[in-house]
Amino acid sequence: MGLRVGGPAEVFDGLNVLELGSGAAGPVATRYLVEQGARVVRIESARRPDFLRVLFLTKDSKFGLDGSPMYVLLNPDKESVSINMATPDGVELVKRLVGWADVVAENFSPGVMAKWGLDWEGIRTLRPDAVFVSGCLFGQTGPQRKYPGFGGQGSAIAGFNHLTGWPDREAHGPYGTITDSLSPRYVAVAVVAALLERRRTGRGRHIDLSQIESGVYSLSEMIVRQSANGESEVRRGNRSERAAPHGVYPCRGEDRWIAIAVEDDDAWRALVAALGEPEWARAPGLACVAGRLAREPELDAQITAFTRPQDALALAERLQAAGVPAGPVQDFADLLDDPQLAHREHFVPLHHVHLGELLFERSGLRLSASPGGFERPGPNLGEHNRQVLGGLLRLSEAEIQDLVAREVVA
Amino acid sequence: MLAGLRVLDLSDESGFLAGKLLGDLGADVVKVEPPGGDLVGRRAPYLRGEPGPEGSLAWLALNTSKRGITLDASVAAGRDLFGRLVAGADVVLETPRPGERDALGLGWDAWAADHPRLVWCSITPFGRTGPRARWRGGDLVVVAMGGNMKVTGDPDRPPVRCSMPTAYYHAAPEAALGILMALHQREDTGRGQLVDVSLQETQLQSLLSAPGQFALHRRPMQRSGARLGRTREIWAARDGWISFGLRGGPARVANLAATVAWMGEQGLAPEWLRAYDWKGFSHLTVSDDEIERLEQAFGAFFAKHTMRELYEQALARRVLLAPCNDARELLEHPQLRSRELFVTLDYPELGAAIEHPDFFARTADHAIALRRRAPRIGEHNGEVYGQLGMAPCDLEKLAAQGAI
Secondary structure, eight states: OOOOTTSOOOTTTTOEEEEEOOTTHHHHHHHHHHHTTOEEEEEEOSSSOOHHHHTTOOTTOTTGGGOOHHHHHHSTTOEEEEOOTTSHHHHHHHHHHHHHOSEEEEOOOTTHHHHTTOSHHHHHHHOTTOEEEEOOSSOSSSTTTTOOOOHHHHHHHHTTTTTBSOTTSOOOOOTTOHHHHHHHHHHHHHHHHHHHHHHHHOOOEEEEOOHHHHHHHHTHHHHHHHHHHOOOOOOOTTOOSSOSSEEEEEOSSTTOEEEEEOOSHHHHHHHHHHHTOOGGGGOGGGSSHHHHHHTHHHHHHHHHHHHTTSOHHHHHHHHHHHTOOEEEOOOHHHHHHOHHHHHTTOEEEEEETTTEEEEEEOOSEEETTBOOOOOSOOOOTTTTHIIIIIIITOOOHHHHHHHHHTTSOO | OOTTOEEEEOOOTTTHHHHHHHHHTTOEEEEEEOTTOOTTTSOSSBGGGOOOGGGBHHHHHHSTTEEEEEOOTTSHHHHHHHHHHHHTOSEEEEOOSTTHHHHTTOSHHHHHTTOTTOEEEEEESSOSSSTTTTOOOOHHHHHHHTTTGGGSSOTTSOOOOBSSOHHHHHHHHHHHHHHHHHHHHHHHHSOOOEEEEEHHHHHHGGGTTHHHHHHHHOOOOOOOTTEETTEEOEEEOSSSEEEEOOOOSGGGHHHHHHHHHHHHHTTOSOHHHHTOOGGGOOTTTSOHHHHHHHHHHHHHHHHTSOHHHHHHHHHHHTOOEEEOOOHHHHHTOHHHHHTTOEEEEEEGGGTEEEEEEOOSSBOTTOOSOOOSOOOOTTTTHHHHHHHTTOOHHHHHHHHHTTOO
16 A cells, blocks of 8 residues: 555555456456555455455355455455445445546456446546556457456467477466466556556556457467468477477476576586586587487486486586576475575565465566565455545445445445 | 657567567667677577578567667777667666676666666566576576476476466566556656566466465475366367366356256266256365266267367357467467457568567557567668767768677
8 A cells, every 4th residue: 555654655656446356367467556556446245256265165164255365365455345236336336436546457257347337438437537457358349258268268278278288298288377477467567558648648548458369469479480480389398499408307306306498509518517528418419509409308318317316406506607597496385495586575474364474475576766565465355345435435434334234335 | 658768678588578568559669689680589480491580480579569770889889879879768678697788887787877767677587686696597497496387287297388488478568567667656756767577586476376375284286287286177179178177166157067068968968967066066075086977078078079169169158168279270260350469560571471469458549559570680770870860971880890
């Protein structure tokens, strides 16, 4: 909320964001804004809860909708208001909040916002200079716009699954449904570009972002290659078309690995030196990348024999010191101990009322004049009803109680 | 949306997309290459397989919406020119080898004091400072160190990455975002600042809070290949692969029931499956034997159909099923076609016309769009250096000095 008393101003101090929607892709986009001081109010409802609130919910879950670590971790510093959008009064409340908002962000299926009168025509009537962003899977137009997918479907459709895995096995995407982490960045970029434009023109605008399209845009090289040469890019394990050796090699311990990427001939010379100039590595044919690519299986076998007894991190440190791009394949425990991430204060510990201490995660960018950060865990459902309805919309306690009694606030 | 914004793009392949993004938003992006061209960035594959920097498909794909100049800032005349370019820029985007540009006195520190409004963005493997600030790493290394690789792939093989450089795809919009945030703040303060982007750190967002969840329960996560947790997510179709989650929960009950109804219409749903209680089904608590029985039934059905047949029916029946598309399938995709995602650019000197994705988001006025093809080597030297007041004879001298 940007209430760091006496601290430096943050980029979005004073910016009001109203968020409707659910899951990861929408909330991660506004997390960038909240990290830099925006005030983000989420409209939610117990009647149709965000699916991240119920993702791991079982009969034994003690804290119901308020105990989902994933929801809590992806929504720091946001305020939650529970409003039943199936009631006309609920829709009216949200319309009043649109009047307050600089940015309205939603990731519902196309048509849902329009049903409430909250399509762009509706929004701009309520707040002419609003920046309104819609971020569903396939976009607001087109014959498949209502396709009901999650990130798993988005990653497959956008091409990432086809590109990930081993040539002789199934396609499967990078862990974590990549369109759910990639598309929020594009949503945030479009919103901030529109805010900059608004400062100049005074006008808002609607941005229609498709999670799948922003994935395909990222894969522009693959599209161009197909169009120009008729070549469909394939999955090739960890190998590169242009560099060798280029792979992940076993190290000492269970499921421990090192990634080594000999990106150019200088790195090869450095690797050979670090290996101790063995006979096999000094073959003149290996000095240039073409020769190494031609003998990749043999090189991989030799490097595997070298790496297998070694500690992954210690070896990576040695190779890096010698000028070879290399790094241990880190698991989550390694990330929590990573000195570089610690230096960047990537993990932000905050206390949650039910879950105890949790580690929240910063984005990958740091601004020298605006440190940013998080101060509160993701909200309980409706935690800020009074703060928003009373404080922001100036409803009296009696009015709020009436809304609760009529299940408008629910 | 960014009309009038001047960006000097010094990036290598890890930052091409970041500069392109700003160009597609309307900024005037000037891509700087060494004299003779960026022979690393203008890499293979080449158009029609004919080697040559002007036909590099990676370059043509990722440097659209930019003008292009050549410059060697390590010679004296080039350094002077570089200073004049920086003085005229709102934003500098760089992806230096750790410490490299700073060592030459050409980094942020050298310019910040004299150019207080300048926004300077560095994309580096691990960030500009810290114990690993000098470590080298491209996509493979930062994906490995960012935590994603360890949980991607099959349990009986090494961890694996995506074959296209997703580390750069994650970092590019994050860098563009940092730049836009800095510009937003400049409107309030009148001052620019440094944007420090770590490729490794941007990777962590791809885990969608899994490290934080791990810190809570300390249960190590294993690679599960084509499965998501306990149940299969990727299935064989007759001609490729599809994604279909055999997972429970209220959001998926209708989906699972609709799939079984579809199987039943084709006589491929056994009696026990047609009567299945999906409301009571949870992938978290169901037995291993039961998972196997379900997977056999669904798998046999999917294997009888092509990816396209399955997807078309999934659309009609609102089933959560998706094909694992390749580039050819994307270029033909009816939904993407109807939104005119692709635009064809002509390359007369190469005798080619190539389709590109046109935008990452749509607006009614097409404000986010590919503006121009990627520059040829030094294509805009005359134009850009002309704007600095240089005449053609000056440029000849600079070329003779090896500066451009």
